Amino acid sequence: MSAPAFRSIRTHLPALLTLAVLVALTTCLAVVVPARVVQGFDRSAAEAVGPDGAVNVTGAAKGSAALGRVPAPDAMERQGAGWRTLLPPRLSRATDPVDPFAHVGPYPVQRAKAKRPGFLRVFADPVLKSSHLRFLSGDPDMERNGMPGAPGVFVDRKNAELFELKVGSSVRVETSAGVLALRVAGIFEPIAPDSPYWAARQAAVKPWIHVEPRGYELQYGGALMGEKGYAAALALGTEIHYTWRFPLRQDRVTARDLRAMPPELDRFRSRVSGRSDSIPSAVQTPMDGRIRAFVAQYATAQVITGLALGGLAAVLAGSVVTGLLLFAGRLRGALATMRARGASRTQLFGTVSWLTVPVLLPGVALGFGSGRLVRAGPLQLYSVYLVLAIAVAVVVVPWAWAVGWKRGAVGVAPRPEIAVIRPSRRRLVLEGLVLVLAAVATLVMRRRGLAVQSELGADPLVSAVPVLLGAAAGMLVLRVLPWPLRFAGRLFGRGRSAVGFVGLARASRRQVLTLVPMIVLLLATAVAGFGSTVDAALVRGQRTAAWHTVGSDARITAGYLDPRLPDRLATVRGVTGVAPLRMVPEAVVGAPAGQAGPRVIVVAVDLAAYKRIAGGAARFVPDAPPAPDGLLASPSAAASLGTKPTTLAWVGGPRVNVRPSGIVRDFPALDSADRYVIIPYRLLRETAASMGQAFPTQVFVQGHDIDRAGLEQVARRSVVEAANSPTGEGFIRYHDDIERAMTQSSMARVVHRAFAEGALTVAAYGLLTVLLVLLVGARERGRAVAHLEVLGLGRRQRRLLAVTEAAPAILSAVLAGWVLGFFLPHVTGPMLDLRPYTSGFTVTDHAVNPLHLAAFAGAVPAIALAAVLVDRIFDARHRLGEVLRTGEET
DSSP, X not given: OOHHHHHHHHHTHHHHHHHHHHXXXXXXXXXXXXXXXXXXXXXXXXHHHOTTOEEEEEEEEOHHHHHHHOSSTTHHHHHHHHHHTTSOHHHHHHBOSOEEEEEEEEEEEEOSSOSSOEEEEEEEOSOSSOTTEEEEEOOGGGGSTTOSSSOEEEEEHHHHHHTTOOTTOEEEEEETTEEEEEEEEEEEXXXXXXXXXXXXXHHHHOXXXXXXXXXXXXXXXXEEEOHHHHHHHHHHTOOEEEEEEEEBOGGGOOHHHHHHHHHHHHHHHHHHHTOOSSSOEEEEOTHHHHHHHHHHHHHHHHHHHHHHHHHHHHHHHHHHHHHHHHHHHHTHHHHHHHHHXXXXXXXXXXXXXXXXXXXXXXXXXXXXXXXXXXXXXXXXXXXXXXXXXXHHHHHHHHHHHHHTSOTTOOSOOOOTTTOOOOOOHHHHHHHHHHHHHHHHHHHHHHHHTHHHHHHTSSOHHHHHHHHHHHHHHHHHHHHHTHHHHHHHHHHHHTSSOSHHHHHHHXXXXXXXXXXXXXXXXXXXXHHHHHHHHHHHHHHHHHHHHHHHHHSSSEEEEOSXXXXXXXXXXXXXXXXXXXXXXXXXXXXEESSOTTSSSOEEEEEEEOHHHHHHHOGGGGGGSOOOOSXXXXXXXXXXXXXXXXXXXXXXXXXXXXXXXXXXXXXXXXXXXXXXXXXXXXXXXXXXXXXXXXXXXXOOSEEEEEESSOOHHHHHHHHXXXXXXXXXXXXXXXXXEEHHHHHHHHHTSHHHHHHHHHHHHHHHHHHHHHHHHHHHHHHHHHHHHHHHHHHHHHTXXXXXXXXXHHHXXXXXXXXXXXXXXXXXXXXXXXXXXXXXXXGGGTTTOOOOOOOOOHHHHHHHHTHHHHHHHXXXXXXXXXXXXXXXXXXXXXXXXX
16 A cells, blocks of 8 residues: 555544444444344244144055055055155255154943043054153063064053053954954053144043033043054954154244245145055145245235335445445545546546545445354345445445546535535436336335235335335425525524524525435434334234224133123122123024025124123124114125014024114124124023023123133133033133234234334434534534624524524424335335234224324434534634634634
C-alpha cells in the first residue's frame, strides 16, 4: 500500500471503522435471522412428526394365501426389506429400519371364571428376544416350530392380573375360523412401555376396561406368541393382520421434507398397491392429518415471514447503502477535484477501493463468520445472496456515487436555505418505473391468491411487494412533502419568531432525508407495523376461535348427561353459570323417525340463558325467536325447511312441532356448512318429559378460577348415573386450554418470534439511519446556524430549530411506513390466510394493537431527542468567531 493511500485510510479511519461495524452487524443478521426462522420451521416439523410418527404398510391374509407369502414370522423381515426398496428418496432417508409384526384379533377369550367378558389380541414378532422387553419367566426359544408342547403366549404383568393368568394357564381364543388353543408360556415386563415400539402393540402392555352405554364392562388386552402360535393360527385358517412399520426419525425430517411428503406418500401407496409378489397391502399412516395441518401452517408462515423478511432485507441493505453514500459524501471534495483534473472512472475506482476494500470487506467476512458461529440454524441461500450483495455494495456504491457527480463540481455546495434541487429526467423515469412495478406486482400477487400459498409457500414476488410499495411510498412522500412545508413556512413567516420559518424552509428545500434513507426508515416502520398488525390479528383470531370451539369458559360433552348436572355444578367453586344443550345428530324433517325426509342436526338450547353465560362466545349466539316454538336454521338447512310449520323426529324421541323463524349464520362448536336447526330447550321438557328425552348432551359452564378437579368429579358422577354414557377425549374442554394450545403451538411461536425480532431489528436500524443522516449533516448545518447565532439566535431556539428541521421528513416517513404496514394485510388479500392457525376460523380483524400504537407514538420524542443530542454535540458556539472567519464547516 502506498504512503498516500495509507494516509487517506488513516484520515478516514474513524468513519471507516464505524461503517465496518455496521457492515459486519448487518452481514451477521443477514445470516442469523433467516437461519433462525428456518430452524424454527424444522423444529415445528419434528414436533408434527412426533415420537410415534411412522409410515405403515398393512395387509391381511389367511390360510394358503398367508402361508404362501409369510410362512413364518421371520419372513416378515424379508417382506419389509422389499417394501423399503419401494420407498421414495425423502421417505427412505427419514425412516428407520422396518419394524414388522402381525396380530390376530381382538377375539373373545374363553375362561371358566371371569368377572367380565374379555377380548385378546395376540401379536407375532419375527424376534421375541429384543431390547424392548425383559422376560421374568418362560423361555421364548421353546416357542419355535418343532419344539414339543402346545403353542404358548407371553403376557405382561398387567394383562396377567386383569385376565387372572399365570404360567401354564390355558388361553382359548375364539377366532372367526375356530378356537385357537394356547397356553401361557411366560411373563414379561416391557422396557419403556410408552415408547413408539409398544405404542404399536399397545394392547400387549396396556390393557383396559371399556364400559358400554348400558353399563356392561368389557376388558381388552394382548399377548405375544412365537413361531408355534403363528403356525397354529395359519393352520386354523384365521385371518392374520400384518403391519410393516417404518418409524420416522424426528431429527431427519425438515420442514421442506415434510412438505414434500404427501406426493411421496401417494407414490408409495401406488407402488405398494401394485405389487403382486406379496399379500394385498396398503399404506396406512397416522401422518396424513398431521402433514396436512403442518403444510397448511407452513405455507402461511412462509408467506408471512417472507413479507417480513423481504422488508427486513431491504432495511438492512438500505442501511448499508445509506452509510456508504454518506461516507462517499465525505470524499466529495477530493474526488470532485480528481474529476475536475480529468481522472478516469478507473482511477476513481482505484482511489475509493483503496479506502473501502481493506476495511469493509474484512467486516463482511467477520459478520458472515460470526453469523455461522452463532449456529442459529442451517445456512440459507437467501443469506448467501444478501451477503454477496453487501460485499459488492461496499466496493461499487461509493465509486458509482462518485462517478455520478458532474465534472467541475468543486467547491462548496449552495446553501440549502436558497437551494432548490430539481430532479433529473433519469430520476423521474426511475421513480415512475418503481411506481409501475409496485402496482403490477400487487395486482399479480392478488390474482395468484391462494395458489401461491398452497403450491409455492414463500414466493419472491410476494416478498418483493412490501419493498416496492415502500419505495413507491417513499418517492411520493419526498415529492409531496415540500408543498405543505412551504405553505406552513409562509404561515410561520408571519409570526415573531424566525425558528419555524427557517426550519421549515430548510426542510422543504433540501430535505434532511434523501431518497435512500427515506425508503429505509419508511420500510423499517412498515415492517414493524405489518408485524404488529398481523401478530395482533393472529392473537385475536386464536382467542375468538377458542371461544367458538368451546362455547364458554368450559364445556362438558357426553352421549348422555344426568338432567340434574346443571344444578350440581352450582356447588363447584368458581362456577357462576351453566346452560344445558341437547344435540341430536340426525333428525327427520316433516316425517316420522326412520322414514325418508331431509336430515338435520337438532340443537336444543335456551338461547337467552346461554347467551348470558357464553362469555366471548356470545357474539356467535343468536337471539331467541319470539315464537315459543320458533326454529332457527343454518343456511344449508333452511333450504329444506321452507317457511311453514313442520315437525322434527328422531329415533327414540318424540315428534316436535316447530315453526321456522329465521336463519342463523354461526353457532359455537358447529361448522357453518353443517345442516343444523336450533329449537328451544323447553320443547324437549314439554313434549318429551315422559319419554326421557329432556337430558343434555352438553353443558356450557361459565366461571373464573374454576375448581377443575371438583368440576370433573361432579361431571363424572353425573355420567355414571346417566347409564354410563361413554366419554371421549374432549369430555371437558376449557377455553383457556384451547387458546393456549393455539397460541403456544410450535409454528405459532415461530411466527410470533419472527415478528418480535424483526420489529426490534428494523426499529434499531431505523433509528441508526436517522442518527447517521443527522450526524453527517450536522457539520454543514452547524455552519449555517452559526450565522443565525450572530443575529441573536439563542441556545433554546437552536435546539428547537434542529427539531423543526428534522422532524417533518422523519415523521412523514415513519407515519407513511406505519400506514403502509397497517394496510399491507389488506393489500396481500387472500395470500394472508391465517385459518391454519385458528382451526379454520377466518380472521378478518386486522386492527392495530393499542400498545403498539403507544410505542409508535414514542418515536416522536425519540426523534426530537436525537436531533437535539446531535445538535448539542456539534454546537460551535464556543468557537463561533473562528467559524465565521474561516468558513469552516463545524
